[in-house]
Amino acid sequence: MQRYSGFGLVKHALSHHENWERQWRNPTPKKAYDVIIVGGGGHGLATAYYLAKEFGVRNVAVIEKGWLGGGNTARNTTIVRSNYLWDEAAALYEHSMKLWEGLSQDLNYNVMFSQRGVLNLGHTLQDMRDIQRRVNANRLNGIDGEVLDAKGVQALVPIMDCSKNARYPVMGASWQPRAGVARHDAVAWGFARGADAHGVDILQQTEVTGFKIRDGQVYGVHTNRGDIEAKTVGCVTAGNSGVLAKMAGIKLPLESHPLQALVSEPLKPVLDTVVMSNHVHGYISQSDKGDLVIGAGIDGYNGYGQRGSYPTVEHTLQAIVEMFPIFSRVRMNRQWGGIVDTCSDACPILSKTQVKGLYFNCGWGTGGFKATPGSGHVFAASLAKGEMHPIAAPFSIDRFHTGALIDEHGAAGVAH
Amino acid sequence: MFYIHCPYCGEHREEEEFHPKGQAHIARPADPAACSDEEWGDYLFFRDNPRGIHHELWVHAVGCRKFFNITRHTVTYAILETYRMGEQPRFTAEYPEGRSSRDAADQAPLREGVRA
Numbered sequence: 001m002q003r004y005s006g007f008g009l010v011k012h013a014l015s016h017h018e019n020w021e022r023q024w025r026n027p028t029p030k031k032a033y034d035v036i037i038v039g040g041g042g043h044g045l046a047t048a049y050y051l052a053k054e055f056g057v058r059n060v061a062v063i064e065k066g067w068l069g070g071g072n073t074a075r076n077t078t079i080v081r082s083n084y085l086w087d088e089a090a091a092l093y094e095h096s097m098k099l100w101e102g103l104s105q106d107l108n109y110n111v112m113f114s115q116r117g118v119l120n121l122g123h124t125l126q127d128m129r130d131i132q133r134r135v136n137a138n139r140l141n142g143i144d145g146e147v148l149d150a151k152g153v154q155a156l157v158p159i160m161d162c163s164k165n166a167r168y169p170v171m172g173a174s175w176q177p178r179a180g181v182a183r184h185d186a187v188a189w190g191f192a193r194g195a196d197a198h199g200v201d202i203l204q205q206t207e208v209t210g211f212k213i214r215d216g217q218v219y220g221v222h223t224n225r226g227d228i229e230a231k232t233v234g235c236v237t238a239g240n241s242g243v244l245a246k247m248a249g250i251k252l253p254l255e256s257h258p259l260q261a262l263v264s265e266p267l268k269p270v271l272d273t274v275v276m277s278n279h280v281h282g283y284i285s286q287s288d289k290g291d292l293v294i295g296a297g298i299d300g301y302n303g304y305g306q307r308g309s310y311p312t313v314e315h316t317l318q319a320i321v322e323m324f325p326i327f328s329r330v331r332m333n334r335q336w337g338g339i340v341d342t343c344s345d346a347c348p349i350l351s352k353t354q355v356k357g358l359y360f361n362c363g364w365g366t367g368g369f370k371a372t373p374g375s376g377h378v379f380a381a382s383l384a385k386g387e388m389h390p391i392a393a394p395f396s397i398d399r400f401h402t403g404a405l406i407d408e409h410g411a412a413g414v415a416h
Numbered sequence: 417m418f419y420i421h422c423p424y425c426g427e428h429r430e431e432e433e434f435h436p437k438g439q440a441h442i443a444r445p446a447d448p449a450a451c452s453d454e455e456w457g458d459y460l461f462f463r464d465n466p467r468g469i470h471h472e473l474w475v476h477a478v479g480c481r482k483f484f485n486i487t488r489h490t491v492t493y494a495i496l497e498t499y500r501m502g503e504q505p506r507f508t509a510e511y512p513e514g515r516s517s518r519d520a521a522d523q524a525p526l527r528e529g530v531r532a
Contacts, residue, residue, distance in 0.1 A: 242465040253461035255438070256490075301436040304467045304491045310417050311432045344461050401457035 001197035003108050023189060024196035029203050032229035033061045035383055036221060037236060038208050038244065040064025042073040042184070043361060043368065044236035045191035045202075046376020047383070049107075052198030054377070055384035060200045061230070062192075063223060065207040069188025072238050075306075075338030076369040077261050077283065077295040079274055081118045081179035082143050085134045088394040088406045089347055090141040095391055096374025097143075097178065103373055109190030112183035112288065116273050118176050119153060121323075123168040123279035131174045138176075146175045159270060159326050167322060168280050181274060181285055181293075187372055211248045217356040218248070234359045234383050239304065239339025241362035250353050252362065253400045254341045257298040258308035259366055260316070262335040264327075266290030275323065282319030292330060294320055298340060298366060308337040340365050345405040350379055350392040359383060360397070418493070420474070423500045424482045433478045439463045440471040440485040467491060469509050474498075 002008070002021045012020060035051060037044045040062045051057040080100055082093035104110050122128040128147075135145040149172045154162040162170045192202055203225070212220040212227065220229035235244050239256045267290050276283035282296045296316035299308040313335060321328045342365040343349060349363035361379045364371060378389040388396065399405055418431040445451050445459055464470070470490045475483045487496040487507045496507040499518065506514045 240467070243467045251458075251462050252465075253457075253463070255463050255465050256467075301472065301488070302439075302465060302470055302490050303493060305493055309431060400461040401453045403453070403457075 001108075001193065023193040024202055027201045027203070029061065029206065029223070029225055029228050030201065032220070033201070034059040034230060035232045035234065036060075036228060036230040037062045037234050038221065039071075039236040039238070040068045040188075040192070040202060040204065041071050041236065041238060042069060042188050042191065042372040043238075043364070043375045043379070044234075045069070045188055045195055046372050047234060047236060047361070047379045048200045048202075048376075049191045049195040049198070050377045050380035051384060052195055052200050055380055057380075057384050058199040060195070061228060062195065062200060062202045063206045063208055063221065063228070064202070064204050067204055068192050068202065069185055072338040072340065072368060073184055073188045073372075075259075075261060075336055076184060077285070077293050078181045078184045078287075078369060079118065079179070079276070079283065079285065080113070080182055080370040081176050081274075082370070083118070083120070083134060083138050083145055083174060083176045083179070084408060085137050086406050086408060087137075087141060089408050090138065090143060091391050092348075092374055092378070092395070093371055094141065094143050095378065096371045099373035099377060100182065101178075103182075103187075103190070107190040107194045109186060109193060110183075111186045111190050113180065114182070114288075115178050115180040116285075117156075118179035118274040118276060119148075119156065119173040121153065121173045121275065121277040121279070122171050123277065124171070127279055128171050131172065135174050144176055144178050146177075148173045148175050156273060157271065157275060160275065160323055161325050170323075179274065181287075182369075183288075184369060187369075191372075191376070208244065209247075211355070211358065213248060213355055213358075216354070218358040232357050232359070232383055232386075234361060234379060236361045236379070238362065238364065238368065239341050241341050241360060245353075245360065248353070248355050248358055250355065250358075250360075252341075252349065252360065252397070253343060254349075254363055255302055256304055256339050256341050257301070258303045258305065258337040259295070259298045259340045260308040260312055260335060260337045261293065261295040262313065262316070262332050263287070263291040263293050264330045265333050267292065267330065270326075277319065277323060280319040280322050282316050282323070284320055284324070291333065292320075292327065294332075298342065299337075304339055306337050306339055340368075342366065345399075345407050346409040347406040348375070348395055349397050350375070350382065350388065350395040351397040352388065353397065418495060420486065420495065421498045422476045422479055422482075423484050423498050424480045425476065429476070429479060433476060434474050435477045437473040437475055437483070440473040466509065469496070469507060469512060471505050471508075 082097040084090045138145040207224045210222040245252045271286040274285040343363040378392040381389040419428045487505045
């Protein structure tokens with residue numbers, strides 16, 4: 001792998017930037033691998049990268065139906081934070097946050113991780129009590145957080161309507177300064193380049209059509225480019241996890257929903273942090289390009305169509321304009337939907353299954369992007385050792401039968 | 417924007433009058449205390465989540481406030497039918513073109529998408 005550096009940039013400028021090497025190969029599938037990762041999004045590529053780099057498993061294939069990072073990795077609002085209420089979730093997301101903090105250096109790829117802070121607003125007394133509880137829980141878990149009052153919020157975001165005249169006046173917020181945003185495509189590409197450099201085969205436009213299972217042990221997958229064998233298969237396919245699980249005869253406690261986002265025309269710098277509100281239900285940040293990146297809740301019905309309903313867009317923008325009257329005449333440029341696999345407790349599934357050697361990493365629902373490196377790291381550890389990593393263990397699929405749910409819904413500043 | 421025919425009002429109305437309430441035809445176990453953890457967890461949390469024809473429960477929240485069922489395709493989002501509580505769907509994964517009757521009696525047992 002050609003390392004990127006300022007010197008390299010100058011050197012390649014002399015040849016008009018025409019001789020950069022490709023970031024990853026486009027190999028033909030081998031007959032067999034040690035590990036197959038199904039799904040070439042951020043989580044899948046991160047899993048492959050850490051498998052090869054940290055756990056010494058280099059004979060790995062990532063099988064992707066479309067192109068790299070073309071699903072939810074390309075469709076999210078790029079927010080990264082770790083202020084989750086429960087210990088299990090806090091450990092997972094904070095593990096991820098720590099990896100984010102060194103990720104650009106580790107990958108030698110600028111993922112443009114910008115720790116500009118995240119505000120989770122409170123508009124009611126109950127919101128404020130929940131925020132206090134959550135911030136206290138965060139601090140006990142070693143996660144940074146502060147409770148701000150309305151004045152503190154106004155000082156951070158002067159353009160927000162924090163007056164008493166708002167329909168739902170801002171009473172305060174939780175503030176996580178280490179949180180922020182990252183460049184979503186760069187995350188997928190950085191992990192892909194790193195994984196490829198460690199020998200991982202990335203097979204794009206290769207669709208898994210079934211699993212090869214014998215005596216309750218997986219030994220490969222069927223694809224549209226022939227069968228590929230491996231005794232360990234990790235499925236990281238977000239919205240399509242249920243479809244994949246069905247091929248292996250497994251049921252997952254997931255529902256796939258469209259989640260929409262939209263961006264505005266580019267504006268001059270006006271918002272230098274991330275603002276989320278559970279109560280009026282919207283979140284917003286400004287990208288480095290200048291567009292406002294806006295999201296809100298899922299469409300309530302099941303769907304695989306990667307698009308959503310206009311009423312949802314309208315509700316989202318109502319919330320944004322309620323908080324930021326200054327944006328009322330900003331024009332929206334693009335709108336899209338991704339398919340998120342939601343669990344009833346708003347926490348992911350990182351788990352073995354009843355099929356030996358077949359693992360699932362799914363159920364990230366509306367908040368998977370922030371977990372990309374952490375999810376990949378603990379999932380890679382689990383695949384390499386055949387035992388779930390201690391941080392991943394509480395997220396077993398068994399919790400839906402034992403009742404040991406990790407109920408993050410509404411409690412974690414999850415804006416859904 | 418869906419235009420949904422409410423089988424009780426007998427009219428098409430806009431999506432915003434309705435709320436989706438998840439998969440249809442899920443019967444609550446008759447004796448919850450007799451359920452194993454497995455059965456109870458399945459009832460509470462596990463859904464078919466098909467990519468294709470899906471039967472779902474909706475409520476006409478700001479209309480007649482009655483619950484009813486919709487058969488909808490989860491990729492094209494096409495609404496194939498709406499029908500009242502207690503009725504069976506005409507369109508199913510096995511019969512994507514639709515059956516002639518809603519009577520449960522002359523129908524083969526349903527598999528995916530319908531468990532009632």
